[in-house]
Amino acid sequence: MAMKALDIYKHLPKTNCKRCGYPTCLAFAMKLAIGKADIEACPDLDPDTKTLLGGVTRPLVRLVEVGAGERSIAVGEEFVLFRHEKTFYHPPGIMVQVSDAWSEDEVRSVVETVKETVVHRVGQDLVLNGVAVKYESNRPDRFAEAVALSGGGSSLPLALIADDPAAFEAALAAAGQYRPLVHAATEENWEALTALAKRYGCPLAVRAAGPAELAVLAVKCAEAGVPDLVLDPAPLSLSDFIATATEIRRAAVGRTEPALGYPLYLDAGAFGETDAALAAGILKYAGIIVTLPLSPASRGAALTLRQNIYTDPQKPIQVMPGIYPINEPGPAAPVLLTVNFSLTYFTLLGYLEASRIPCYLFIADTEGLSVLTAVAGGKLTETLVADSLKKFGVAELVDHRFLVIPGYAAPLSGKIEDATGWKVLVGPRDAADLPGYLEKEWKA
Amino acid sequence: MTEKSDERMAIREVRLGATQAEGGTREVSCVIGGERSLPFSERTPGRLLVALEICDDPRFWPPVVRDYVGDLANNTDEWARAAERTYGADLVRLNFTSTKQRGFNAFDAIAATTEAVLAATARPLIVEGSNEPELDSEVFRRCGEAGEGERLLLGTAEADRYRSVAAAALAYGHAVIAQSPIDVNLAKQLNILLRETGVPQDRIVIDPYTGALGYGFEYTYSVMERIRLAALSGDADLAMPMISAPTDTLSVREVREAAPADREAMAVAWEFYTAYAAFVAGASIVCVRHPLTVERLKKALEV
Ligand code: B12
Ligand code: SF4
Numbered sequence: 001m002a003m004k005a006l007d008i009y010k011h012l013p014k015t016n017c018k019r020c021g022y023p024t025c026l027a028f029a030m031k032l033a034i035g036k037a038d039i040e041a042c043p044d045l046d047p048d049t050k051t052l053l054g055g056v057t058r059p060l061v062r063l064v065e066v067g068a069g070e071r072s073i074a075v076g077e078e079f080v081l082f083r084h085e086k087t088f089y090h091p092p093g094i095m096v097q098v099s100d101a102w103s104e105d106e107v108r109s110v111v112e113t114v115k116e117t118v119v120h121r122v123g124q125d126l127v128l129n130g131v132a133v134k135y136e137s138n139r140p141d142r143f144a145e146a147v148a149l150s151g152g153g154s155s156l157p158l159a160l161i162a163d164d165p166a167a168f169e170a171a172l173a174a175a176g177q178y179r180p181l182v183h184a185a186t187e188e189n190w191e192a193l194t195a196l197a198k199r200y201g202c203p204l205a206v207r208a209a210g211p212a213e214l215a216v217l218a219v220k221c222a223e224a225g226v227p228d229l230v231l232d233p234a235p236l237s238l239s240d241f242i243a244t245a246t247e248i249r250r251a252a253v254g255r256t257e258p259a260l261g262y263p264l265y266l267d268a269g270a271f272g273e274t275d276a277a278l279a280a281g282i283l284k285y286a287g288i289i290v291t292l293p294l295s296p297a298s299r300g301a302a303l304t305l306r307q308n309i310y311t312d313p314q315k316p317i318q319v320m321p322g323i324y325p326i327n328e329p330g331p332a333a334p335v336l337l338t339v340n341f342s343l344t345y346f347t348l349l350g351y352l353e354a355s356r357i358p359c360y361l362f363i364a365d366t367e368g369l370s371v372l373t374a375v376a377g378g379k380l381t382e383t384l385v386a387d388s389l390k391k392f393g394v395a396e397l398v399d400h401r402f403l404v405i406p407g408y409a410a411p412l413s414g415k416i417e418d419a420t421g422w423k424v425l426v427g428p429r430d431a432a433d434l435p436g437y438l439e440k441e442w443k444a
Numbered sequence: 445m446t447e448k449s450d451e452r453m454a455i456r457e458v459r460l461g462a463t464q465a466e467g468g469t470r471e472v473s474c475v476i477g478g479e480r481s482l483p484f485s486e487r488t489p490g491r492l493l494v495a496l497e498i499c500d501d502p503r504f505w506p507p508v509v510r511d512y513v514g515d516l517a518n519n520t521d522e523w524a525r526a527a528e529r530t531y532g533a534d535l536v537r538l539n540f541t542s543t544k545q546r547g548f549n550a551f552d553a554i555a556a557t558t559e560a561v562l563a564a565t566a567r568p569l570i571v572e573g574s575n576e577p578e579l580d581s582e583v584f585r586r587c588g589e590a591g592e593g594e595r596l597l598l599g600t601a602e603a604d605r606y607r608s609v610a611a612a613a614l615a616y617g618h619a620v621i622a623q624s625p626i627d628v629n630l631a632k633q634l635n636i637l638l639r640e641t642g643v644p645q646d647r648i649v650i651d652p653y654t655g656a657l658g659y660g661f662e663y664t665y666s667v668m669e670r671i672r673l674a675a676l677s678g679d680a681d682l683a684m685p686m687i688s689a690p691t692d693t694l695s696v697r698e699v700r701e702a703a704p705a706d707r708e709a710m711a712v713a714w715e716f717y718t719a720y721a722a723f724v725a726g727a728s729i730v731c732v733r734h735p736l737t738v739e740r741l742k743k744a745l746e747v
Contacts, residue, residue: 083666084670237747243484243485273740273744275717275744276720279717283721283725284724295709295713296710297702297706297712298713300698301657301713304698304717305717305721308665309662313663
């Protein structure tokens with residue numbers, strides 16, 4: 001069971017020597033208590049204390065890094081079963097699968113797509129994370145070539161999918177230093193694979209049917225010297241994956257089975273329904289998802305679902321309140337009131353930039369709520385508008401006193417006029433209609 | 445938690461549709477609910493239903509669906525028949541979009557369309573009545589009466605708009621969709637209001653309101669999980685099955701602004717991801733509008 005920071009502190013040297021990277025032993029104890037520090041960081045503990053504290057302070061779900069460099073991914077280090085309990089922290093890495101039996105061009109084109117694809121949404125860049133190379137040629141040298149063709153791990157994180165140690169031997173000789181994920185150690189080959197993963201310092205996926213078998217195998221691999229594990233529960237169906245993944249995550253965050261405290265692996269191509277599998281993996285605890293190449297539509301939807309699920313439920317994605325000049329406005333440009341919900345801002349920005357109409361976006365602090373939600377919830381009020389006008393010095397920027405408000409804020413128009421002394425113009429409800437509206441109605 | 449599942453409260457069962465033996469004309473009736481643990485953990489999600497939405501006035505329907513169904517859109521009963529027979533939907537959800545037009549007063553058509561769609565379908569029917577508060581009482585009375593004995597699922601009751609739906613459900617023996625804006629407490633309050641009006645608990649289906657993927661869906665997802673967890677830990681006022689209708693997904697920017705050649709794929713992907721995720725969060729029925737989404741959801745539930 002978990003231990004409180006003060007109880008942990010009692011076992012530490014209390015010298016505050018800082019070698020763990022924290023200013024005091026107590027600070028270190030506090031990090032340990034929430035599973036965010038590694039007991040190994042303190043060099044002055046005897047083995048017994050280490051074992052004792054290690055058991056109660058290890059992260060609930062270990063943080064595992066796949067790949068090296070800029071695009072490497074870190075998965076795991078999660079604390080809850082449901083996102084509303086706190087939040088999910090590390091979105092699953094989505095790795096697109098190629099095969100060493102494919103032609104060079106086919107492999108290259110997938111790798112390029114993974115590298116180049118960026119979906120811009122609400123101020124974030126959503127990407128696919130890596131390439132999974134599957135061993136189907138039965139020739140270790142070809143596997144190594146396909147791995148090299150996939151960048152060898154230097155630009156994109158790789159997963160190597162095979163069962164034959166000889167294939168890994170060849171591939172790791174080329175790409176081992178970039179920490180590819182080795183998939184997968186099984187009851188049959190785990191000794192050879194842990195040796196390889198250990199030699200190259202790579203993360204290792206462990207594959208066994210169901211939580212109990214996985215726990216046994218994970219312990220063996222960890223004891224053989226590979227700390228960075230990923231669990232593949234070898235699901236029989238998608239609903240089996242959801243059920244098993246839930247069981248594993250529950251055991252991990254409840255600390256009932258520490259050997260299950262690792263990120264999960266899902267092969268989204270296994271059931272012939274890639275989109276459903278991707279969604280299930282994103283929703284239910286997968287850390288690494290390997291998928292067949294995706295259509296632009298599936299890609300967009302999957303990346304958006306991942307973004308949604310991994311947004312902090314307590315904190316909508318927000319922009320800074322303030323006054324934002326768009327298309328180089330002058331003193332006669334319209335002032336458009338809106339809210340600081342990122343989605344609202346970027347939706348408006350898209351249409352306004354495309355229209356080339358110079359204007360000022362005047363963003364009030366609605367704590368990240370959308371227009372309609374802020375109006376319904378009483379977060380967008382005439383007082384807020386009046387105060388923000390002053391705070392951002394809007395009157396000094398323009399030589400008129402007209403304020404365009406969102407259509408959904410129409411019920412507030414009279415109150416805003418009274419509170420600000422500005423003349424209110426009620427704009428359309430849909431941002432798509434805003435440029436047309438401005439062209440027609442704006443003549444300050 | 446799940447280990448002791450049999451001690452746990454079950455989600456209440458709700459029966460939809462009535463066969464001849466049950467006083468209606470449906471070939472089958474369906475029971476939803478009854479789960480005792482988290483979605484998909486019982487490994488037999490056999491009770492999950494996919495509904496295809498259709499409407500009586502296609503002017504108010506997404507262009508990407510109109511393009512796909514073509515002439516069917518002008519023929520509500522043919523559209524309903526195709527929904528079950530061609531597209532493989534478990535249920536049809538009939539939306540009276542005609543009530544959106546200004547000065548609507550074709551109340552006889554409401555009854556006639558309900559009857560025609562009932563005749564064209566073999567399975568339980570969901571009816572989405574009026575879009576206009578002033579029309580509620582007459583519209584719900586007409587469609588409720590036309591479906592008497594068929595145990596329709598009637599929608600939609602909201603906190604400030606539930607009396608007419610509830611009255612029609614009570615008078616003609618239907619179940620009710622209770623919608624609240626993404627909030628556990630509001631969902632609970634509305635169920636209590638309906639109970640006080642006399643609607644039996646086993647005739648309520650919760651609609652937690654579904655924001656579109658990328659446009660608030662994460663809130664819906666978590667509220668559905670919370671409603672389900674509250675129910676499983678014994679809150680009887682939330683222990684109803686849920687229905688999710690990702691209605692807004694077909695008009696999100698990604699779909700509207702997709703290149704014409706990609707629009708259909710984008711629409712289906714957007715609907716599919718939202719709807720499938722709603723099942724994972726605990727929905728018993730998901731309602732979609734694109735026929736291709738129905739097929740993909742049905743397949744996804746089988747693997
Ligand atoms: C997600 C969501 C929530 C989330 C909040 C998300 C957020 N960060 O805002 C949560 C769950 C917290 C929530 C809570 C509530 N919600 Co809510 N919510 C939604 C939902 C599904 C999506 C909102 C959204 O993201 N819209 C997208 C953004 C981009 O829209 P937007 O900001 O309005 O911007 C658009 C336009 O306004 C316009 N625009 C923006 N700025 C400007 C500026 C100018 C000048 C112009 C011309 C145009 C313009 O362009 C944008 C794109 O078209 C909507 C349903 C819906 N379809 O809208 C309900 C909805 C807005 N919520 C509703 C309600 C009632 C509530 C609550 C009051 C319920 C409650 N008591 O708990 C609370 C209020 C919050 C509070 N307590 O403070 C109702 C509002 C009913 C009404 N008509 O008044 C809605 C419509 C749902 C419904 N049908 O019942 N909600
Ligand atoms: S390294 Fe150990 S002794 Fe030094 S401050 Fe950290 S916890 Fe204390």
